[in-house]
Amino acid sequence: MKMTKLRCLSCVAMVVLVATLTATPAFSQEKPFEPVPGQAGKDVVWVPTPPELVELMLDLAKVTPQDFVMDLGSGDGRNIIAAAKRGARATGVEFNPKMVELSSRLANEAGVADKATFVEGDMYIADISKASVMALFLLPTNMKTLLPKFLDLAPGSRIVSNTFGIEGWTPDQTMTVPNCSDWCNALLWIVPAKVEGTWRLPQGNLTLKQEYQVVSGTLGNTAIADGKLRGREITFKVGNVEYQGRVTGNTMEGTAGTARWTATRTP
Numbered sequence: 001m002k003m004t005k006l007r008c009l010s011c012v013a014m015v016v017l018v019a020t021l022t023a024t025p026a027f028s029q030e031k032p033f034e035p036v037p038g039q040a041g042k043d044v045v046w047v048p049t050p051p052e053l054v055e056l057m058l059d060l061a062k063v064t065p066q067d068f069v070m071d072l073g074s075g076d077g078r079n080i081i082a083a084a085k086r087g088a089r090a091t092g093v094e095f096n097p098k099m100v101e102l103s104s105r106l107a108n109e110a111g112v113a114d115k116a117t118f119v120e121g122d123m124y125i126a127d128i129s130k131a132s133v134m135a136l137f138l139l140p141t142n143m144k145t146l147l148p149k150f151l152d153l154a155p156g157s158r159i160v161s162n163t164f165g166i167e168g169w170t171p172d173q174t175m176t177v178p179n180c181s182d183w184c185n186a187l188l189w190i191v192p193a194k195v196e197g198t199w200r201l202p203q204g205n206l207t208l209k210q211e212y213q214v215v216s217g218t219l220g221n222t223a224i225a226d227g228k229l230r231g232r233e234i235t236f237k238v239g240n241v242e243y244q245g246r247v248t249g250n251t252m253e254g255t256a257g258t259a260r261w262t263a264t265r266t267p
Contacts, residue, residue: 077103
């Protein structure tokens with residue numbers, strides 16, 4: 001009887017030991033998160049931008065260490081990490097918390113965690129007011145919704161996009177990755193100063209209408225031609241005279257031929 005009991009106890013102990021040794025903790029069964037192209041996000045699915053296009057976008061936007069770069073729907077963080085490698089401060093806003101964790105880890109592995117940060121959030125309500133560069137891969141519908149926020153950025157801020165445009169707003173420049181088959185085009189917009197209204201010059205009122213970076217209007221009774229804005233810089237022609245100037249709030253100043261001119265916006 002004692003031998004039988006001992007033998008049974010030994011069997012039980014052996015079963016417990018084997019079960020303990022072969023059991024795997026639940027947390028170690030979880031695989032590291034890996035994003036899948038096409039996975040759902042906030043009104044957009046995730047598709048990675050090819051590295052060559054990421055670099056072209058940042059080249060087109062002329063990103064420098066003085067810039068603050070933002071990406072809305074930042075995914076695995078590649079735009080932000082690439083910008084941080086150029087010395088810029090950069091922040092990505094991403095709806096998926098697992099993507100935020102992944103991009104933070106990748107930034108740390110790339111040695112740029114001090115410059116590249118990622119936050120979980122809704123791209124439509126994110127504060128982008130401090131950004132000097134927006135590096136994006138969004139659908140036209142997303143871009144259209146965000147357009148008012150883009151136009152409120154400081155004049156001269158740059159918006160660069162993978163492939164998709166902004167309805168009604170012609171890009172200032174487009175570049176293409178050579179020998180490329182998918183996701184090849186980078187589009188650049190430079191946020192224009194807001195100049196619509198009436199401006200007082202010594203030679204008469206300058207009345208301007210504005211459609212993004214295109215300006216039309218009259219100086220006195222003469223129509224202006226070739227009106228363009230590139231950030232704060234404005235150019236237009238009155239007859240054969242080309243006006244070049246810089247907009248600072250409610251004042252403009254510059255040259256017209258060899259003469260200087262100054263304009264003040266009327267209330």
